[in-house]
Amino acid sequence: MKLTRRQFIAATGALGAGAATSAIAQPTSPLPFLITTQNGPLLPRAGGKRVVVCGGGWGGITAAKHLKKNDPTLEVILLERNPVFFSCPMSNKWLIDVVDSDYLTWSYLPIAQKHDYRFIQTEVVAFEREHKRVITAQGWIDYDYLIIGAGIRYHYEAWFGNDRKAAEHARAHFPAAYIPNAEHYALKQGIRNFKGGDLVMTLPPPPHRCPPSPYERACLIAWHIKTHGIKGRITILDPKDSPKPITEGFKEAFATLYKDQITYVPNAVITEVDPFNRKIRTKAGDFRFDHGILMAPHQAGDMAWKAGAIGRNAEGKATGWADVDPVFLNLRDDRDVYVIGDAVGAVSPQFNFYPKAGHVANYQGRIVARYIADRVAGKTPRAALPDNLCFMMVNASPREDIAVRFRYHLDDKGTIIQEQIDDNLRRDDLVTEDFQWASRMFEDMFT
Ligand SMILES: Cc1cc2nc3c(=O)[nH]c(=O)nc-3n(C[C@H](O)[C@H](O)[C@H](O)COP(=O)(O)OP(=O)(O)OC[C@H]3O[C@@H](n4cnc5c(N)ncnc54)[C@H](O)[C@@H]3O)c2cc1C
The missing domain is CATH 3.50.50.60 (FAD/NAD(P)-binding domain)
Known part of the structure; x- marks a missing residue:
């Protein structure tokens, strides 16, 4: 006799929990398997x-x-x-x-x-x-x-203690977009809709995810503002005393390409953030802002x-x-x-x-x-031990990158030693290397 699928399922179900030879898992809870x-x-x-x-x-x-x-x-x-x-x-x-x-x-x-x-x-x-x-x-x-x-996670507690409302307000209205999620799309939309005003970008204290990338982000947003003739300014609040790594390359880009778009503030260690009234206190002065990319400190x-x-x-x-x-x-x-x-x-x-x-x-x-x-x-x-190689685009027309390389070795005491080589001269061949690097990485991860 040939069974229909429905009859087959009913028959095997009827064997009960003691049927050790049945290949069909028996339900152990009222929920479907x-x-x-x-x-x-x-x-x-x-x-x-x-x-x-x-x-x-x-x-x-x-x-x-x-x-x-x-x-x-x-x-x-x-x-x-x-x-x-x-x-x-x-x-x-x-x-x-x-x-x-x-x-x-x-x-x-x-x-x-x-x-x-x-x-x-x-x-x-x-x-x-x-x-x-x-x-x-x-x-x-x-x-x-x-x-x-x-x-990573955002350590908003460092700014807001247990004030969850303030943390959620900062995250929703001034997203850092340093973890892949909805924030990236919100930030991109925010840049497209940017009609001018003061955009403040707070940098987390070290260590944080991708140390040079906030400066790259500032440069590329500045490029967008400049190219579209928008009357806006980005203020980078950096707790460090200078951009790091690739210090000279970023300084040169800020001064030469984006003198009218970027204000770089060193030693701006944050002491208070008020996301509701758009105010930030730092050791280098107080700031009000129209738009913000508020990067809280990072943790694992x-x-x-x-x-x-x-x-x-x-x-x-x-x-x-x-x-x-x-x-x-x-x-x-x-x-x-x-x-x-x-x-x-x-x-x-x-x-x-x-x-x-x-x-x-x-x-x-x-x-x-x-x-x-x-x-x-x-x-x-x-x-x-790993190594590290990082390319940062500072200009989008013509396209120009700067770069940094890190090498590691163990010394005779077993301590890991780092060597850092900054490539500060912005140029187009580094853009080619940048895209080649990304292709190699995506290929290793996804093919
Ligand atoms: C703007 C920007 C530019 C950057 N540029 C560069 C660059 O040019 N070169 C470079 O080398 N690096 C760059 N980085 C840094 C790079 O993104 C990170 O260093 C890298 O993603 C770290 O990898 P990871 O595996 O440690 O963490 P992630 O890549 O963040 O992976 C962590 C994963 O864990 C998942 N996860 C977390 N919690 C849970 C949970 N509870 N349950 C299930 N899943 C969970 C997350 O969804 C995520 O997929 C950049 C970062 C940013 C933000």
């Missing part, structure tokens, strides 16, 4: 050591692919809250239409299928490291090794906090950044948990933090994928 909750398992084990990667940004997406390349027997699962990848690198150029949205946006599924890892779009809500388990909005998942690529992203990965200083205060072994990038108190990318804490007494750059996150994703594959194979991982 695929409606998941935080209390249920997210995914059965597939065999092989399991690596869960939390965060599909520059670090996590790279790690997932390279884990499978290094050891195809690994079960790799990437957990990410966003439906698509949106690149912060190159996004300043997108603000003024040098590149379009397609250029920055990548799909997670094809790359996961190609390299045979699982991509699950979900929110990571907690970690139970004692059980080697990640809790997501859709269920829990256990791991043998964990990689956290948490990115929420997942690093939830994982209990944040370090403490000598007074027992949270450092805001993950406490990792500087070379092997595992948590100091948990060898099976790695942190990569911007969330990583200080790694060297010489320079403190790696530049919080996509280039570094990508490199660390590859490095940690190698470390884990070696450990699974019973080998001792060999120490590896």
